[in-house]
Amino acid sequence: MVTLVGNAATQVEWRETATGGVARFRLAVTARRFDRERQSWVDGATSFYTVWAARALGMNLTGSVAIGEPVVVHGRLKVRDEDRKDGSRRFSADVDAVAVGHDISRGTSAFRRVFRGEAAPVGRAGPPGAEGGPAPGPEAASSGAADPVPTDGTGAVSAKDIPAVVWESATPVAETVPSTPF
Numbered sequence: 001m002v003t004l005v006g007n008a009a010t011q012v013e014w015r016e017t018a019t020g021g022v023a024r025f026r027l028a029v030t031a032r033r034f035d036r037e038r039q040s041w042v043d044g045a046t047s048f049y050t051v052w053a054a055r056a057l058g059m060n061l062t063g064s065v066a067i068g069e070p071v072v073v074h075g076r077l078k079v080r081d082e083d084r085k086d087g088s089r090r091f092s093a094d095v096d097a098v099a100v101g102h103d104i105s106r107g108t109s110a111f112r113r114v115f116r117g118e119a120a121p122v123g124r125a126g127p128p129g130a131e132g133g134p135a136p137g138p139e140a141a142s143s144g145a146a147d148p149v150p151t152d153g154t155g156a157v158s159a160k161d162i163p164a165v166v167w168e169s170a171t172p173v174a175e176t177v178p179s180t181p182f
Helices: 055-062
Strands: 002-008 013-015 022-035 040-054 070-083 089-102
Touching (some): 013 055, 040 055, 040 070
Parallel strands (some): 040 089
Antiparallel strands (some): 002 022, 022 040
């Protein structure tokens, strides 16, 4: 198993299959190191991985990750070797994801629980095309949420705008959650 930290380089694509569906996206991972001579951080080479997520993980991924967002991927690494017609060899790296999440060391994220049997592509808060919003065009997933998280028009979300309860339950819950100072 490997754990990769990087940025989503492509939009998540969802495909229905006979086994329940699969999502995929490309992940860009850039190694950084501290250069003592320059006294600054220097980017190394960028590696690209195709991340595959099956069934519920893939379905949830479609409404959760957008291009450019920092993510952490944990899964099985598969390196493929292909001989081309011109005699050259091509290597590619795929990850069969077990878990995918936002890298919250670089921003905030709000979790919405999806219960068994109700997994469906979900929309994202914010205007279409904006960072944090759904992808523009008819392929954008529609949201089943009644109250999306408000934004300031740029797709940025303030912590004060995130509701106290961001998950839905099949059983009744209290209307509000008492605030607890940290």
